[in-house]
Amino acid sequence: MKANDKVAIVTGAARGIGRSIALRLAVDGHHVVVNDVNEEKLRLVAEEIRTLGRRSLAIAADVSVGKEVYAMVDQTVQEFGRLDIMVANAGIAQVKQAIEITEEDWDKVFAVNAKGVFLCDQAAAKQMMKQKSGKIINCASIAGRSGFSLLSHYSATKFAVIGFTQALAKELGPFGITVNAYCPGIVGTDMWELIDEKMGSYLGLPKGDTLKKYAELITLGRVETPEDVACLVSYLASDDANYMTGQSINICGGVLMN
Numbered sequence: 106m107k108a109n110d111k112v113a114i115v116t117g118a119a120r121g122i123g124r125s126i127a128l129r130l131a132v133d134g135h136h137v138v139v140n141d142v143n144e145e146k147l148r149l150v151a152e153e154i155r156t157l158g159r160r161s162l163a164i165a166a167d168v169s170v171g172k173e174v175y176a177m178v179d180q181t182v183q184e185f186g187r188l189d190i191m192v193a194n195a196g197i198a199q200v201k202q203a204i205e206i207t208e209e210d211w212d213k214v215f216a217v218n219a220k221g222v223f224l225c226d227q228a229a230a231k232q233m234m235k236q237k238s239g240k241i242i243n244c245a246s247i248a249g250r251s252g253f254s255l256l257s258h259y260s261a262t263k264f265a266v267i268g269f270t271q272a273l274a275k276e277l278g279p280f281g282i283t284v285n286a287y288c289p290g291i292v293g294t295d296m297w298e299l300i301d302e303k304m305g306s307y308l309g310l311p312k313g314d315t316l317k318k319y320a321e322l323i324t325l326g327r328v329e330t331p332e333d334v335a336c337l338v339s340y341l342a343s344d345d346a347n348y349m350t351g352q353s354i355n356i357c358g359g360v361l362m363n
Contacts, residue, residue: 112185114138117195119146121294125331126338136160138181168195168221178228190342191229193222194244200303203257218262234280243286267353274351283350290357292329324359
């Protein structure tokens with residue numbers, strides 16, 4: 106599954122799932138442009154990629170701002186001459202009861218998780234249509250399959266990503282571009298530590314107990330790692346997945362089986 110010097114962008118790549126995806130794509134042979142709002146950590150990831158023998162750019166940009174997303178894609182094409190893979194991974198979560206969510210809360214989560222995916226996909230698609238090839242890979246979630254209490258607005262964004270992925274796949278198929286999504290479950294990242302802490306405060310549970318409660322739902326008996334997710338994205342980015350499009354694939358250790 107080695108790449109032929111293909112070029113990938115991975116958003117939200119400064120840590121967690123995004124970092125693991127970026128490093129895995131570099132191991133697979135891709136040159137990788139890493140994006141995040143955390144410029145300091147982003148530079149470290151780019152350096153890691155270079156130690157793997159691949160070229161890398163670190164571009165600090167807010168995926169919810171169209172001009173920044175388009176500038177990122179333009180800079181990538183200027184540097185590498187093409188864009189083969191867009192991994193729209195950046196996302197945020199907030200734990201709140203639905204009746205407590207403010208308009209500002211709703212807009213912020215949708216701006217990154219849904220609008221950010223839309224902007225990254227759109228900017229990438231315009232370049233890929235010129236090339237008549239490319240792979241767009243979006244970050245959804247098992248929360249986009251079944252709504253999670255205290256994560257209602259987060260869940261809503263992930264349902265939106267799945268619907269957008271399907272529609273975009275139909276539009277871009279004639280151009281030789283595939284569009285798929287990955288749906289992680291309970292992953293051992295900073296995001297899930299935050300969810301654990303905030304849910305625990307709502308439910309009256311000590312830190313760690315909420316994560317333990319959800320972990321009991323995992324058929325394979327362990328919390329997911331970022332590397333588990335990166336393995337699936339590696340496949341979706343490879344030529345082995347050339348006949349797969351419009352799919353949103355659960356990678357959750359059996360929490361959901363649909």
